[in-house]
Amino acid sequence: MKAMGPIPAGFAANADGVLAIGGRSAFELLESEGTPLFVYDRAGVERQVARFRRAFGEVGLHYAVKANPYPPLLQHMAGLVDGFDLASAGELGILDEAGLVGDDLPLSFAGPGKNDSDLAEAVLRGVCVHVESEGELDRLLGIASVMERRARIGVRVNPPFGLKGSGMKMGGLASQFGIDHERVAAAVRRIIAAGAEWRGLHVYAGSQSLSADALIESQRETVALAGQIAAEVGASPPEVNLGGGFGIPYFAGDAPVDVDAVGATLAMTLRSLPPLLGDTRFVIELGRWLVGECGVYLTRVIDRKVSRGKTFLVVDGGLHHMLAASGNFGQLLRRNYPVAVANRFGAEPEEEVTVVGCLCTPLDLLADEVMLPRAEVGDVIAIFCAGAYGLTASPQAFLSQGAAREVLV
Ligand SMILES: *Cc1c(COP(=O)(O)O)cnc(C)c1O
Numbered sequence: 001m002k003a004m005g006p007i008p009a010g011f012a013a014n015a016d017g018v019l020a021i022g023g024r025s026a027f028e029l030l031e032s033e034g035t036p037l038f039v040y041d042r043a044g045v046e047r048q049v050a051r052f053r054r055a056f057g058e059v060g061l062h063y064a065v066k067a068n069p070y071p072p073l074l075q076h077m078a079g080l081v082d083g084f085d086l087a088s089a090g091e092l093g094i095l096d097e098a099g100l101v102g103d104d105l106p107l108s109f110a111g112p113g114k115n116d117s118d119l120a121e122a123v124l125r126g127v128c129v130h131v132e133s134e135g136e137l138d139r140l141l142g143i144a145s146v147m148e149r150r151a152r153i154g155v156r157v158n159p160p161f162g163l164k165g166s167g168m169k170m171g172g173l174a175s176q177f178g179i180d181h182e183r184v185a186a187a188v189r190r191i192i193a194a195g196a197e198w199r200g201l202h203v204y205a206g207s208q209s210l211s212a213d214a215l216i217e218s219q220r221e222t223v224a225l226a227g228q229i230a231a232e233v234g235a236s237p238p239e240v241n242l243g244g245g246f247g248i249p250y251f252a253g254d255a256p257v258d259v260d261a262v263g264a265t266l267a268m269t270l271r272s273l274p275p276l277l278g279d280t281r282f283v284i285e286l287g288r289w290l291v292g293e294c295g296v297y298l299t300r301v302i303d304r305k306v307s308r309g310k311t312f313l314v315v316d317g318g319l320h321h322m323l324a325a326s327g328n329f330g331q332l333l334r335r336n337y338p339v340a341v342a343n344r345f346g347a348e349p350e351e352e353v354t355v356v357g358c359l360c361t362p363l364d365l366l367a368d369e370v371m372l373p374r375a376e377v378g379d380v381i382a383i384f385c386a387g388a389y390g391l392t393a394s395p396q397a398f399l400s401q402g403a404a405r406e407v408l409v
Pocket residue numbers: 064066067085087110204207208243244245246285286287288289388
């Protein structure tokens with residue numbers, strides 16, 4: 001038997017013993033929406049936002065769209081957060097189609113490899129571009145000048161530190177992300193001299209950290225670095241984006257981030273700012289922490305087989321929808337996501353099973369040797385922590401299997 005991660009709080013069985021999501025039976029959701037199905041619980045997202053507000057007070061909250069760009073979820077999110085952070089022009093297009101590009105909600109656009117048309121689109125729509133290199137800054141200033149528009153520009157900083165213990169380390173190294181911190185002041189001076197609107201600084205030091213201490217340390221270092229750069233430039237950044245990187249528990253032994261501790265320490269840091277940061281607005285950008293635990297991937301059991309003493313449940317979904325649960329999305333060691341038999345939710349585990357997807361590859365392993373209540377053909381398997389980096393982070397075209405549905409409840 002192998003362990004699995006903890007099922008996120010807020011999920012319970014209804015009177016029939018079926019997992020309820022947003023008050024609706026998982027079984028009925030599959031019947032009405034089709035299978036396999038991603039279900040996103042709006043109340044779960046609201047709880048996370050409320051938790052953030054309690055912990056961080058006046059600090060702004062942006063949603064990192066790449067975690068989950070499902071349009072109804074974005075529409076819901078628009079009423080809850082203070083801005084959207086984009087990582088591609090495609091995400092800008094999705095927001096536009098959802099009617100969310102306007103003056104109400106600030107948009108910023110980070111990411112390496114923005115082409116000229118991406119930059120022109122951002123300038124046209126008033127999106128703040130977080131430049132990742134001096135070359136990109138040159139192109140942006142040139143494009144804005146030809147368009148006779150004033151670009152809004154933030155500088156993404158490649159900091160001299162990283163977020164310790166984070167899944168993807170993105171700081172303290174040579175990097176395609178951001179301008180090396182010692183060269184940022186010069187870049188800011190260029191922005192100001194060109195007459196563009198300098199919106200501030202952006203530091204993103206890592207992702208999926210469960211350590212409050214590491215987050216506290218990285219935020220403290222970020223504020224200090226912003227103070228240093230501001231002093232070098234001799235101007236106040238209107239905004240400092242402190243990054244994010246708050247993780248969620250996926251695996252056995254993982255515990256949630258103590259966001260209250262992070263917020264309390266940040267509040268202290270922000271009470272003793274250098275004068276040049278006195279009027280600066282601080283922002284935290286989160287993807288996974290806001291939406292990851294609110295999503296459940298539901299998939300139906302197609303076959304049940306025993307091979308050399310091992311029981312397999314073969315489901316109609318797979319890694320083409322939920323790559324991360326198979327262990328192939330950035331994990332070093334494959335470990336089990338939290339899973340359950342949705343129509344026997346909360347029942348006692350009875351047998352050891354291995355849940356595999358329908359793709360013709362041994363990589364398509366969704367839960368390995370876990371203890372579950374007995375499941376038959378037609379029953380529904382729920383994979384939790386599927387709200388972030390689920391469907392759009394999966395190779396949907398691989399093996400030409402069917403598409404997954406999505407629904408916000
Ligand atoms: C991916 C990314 C995020 C979101 O990361 P999460 O781990 O989902 O919170 C935020 N900011 C930037 C710049 C990113 O690249």
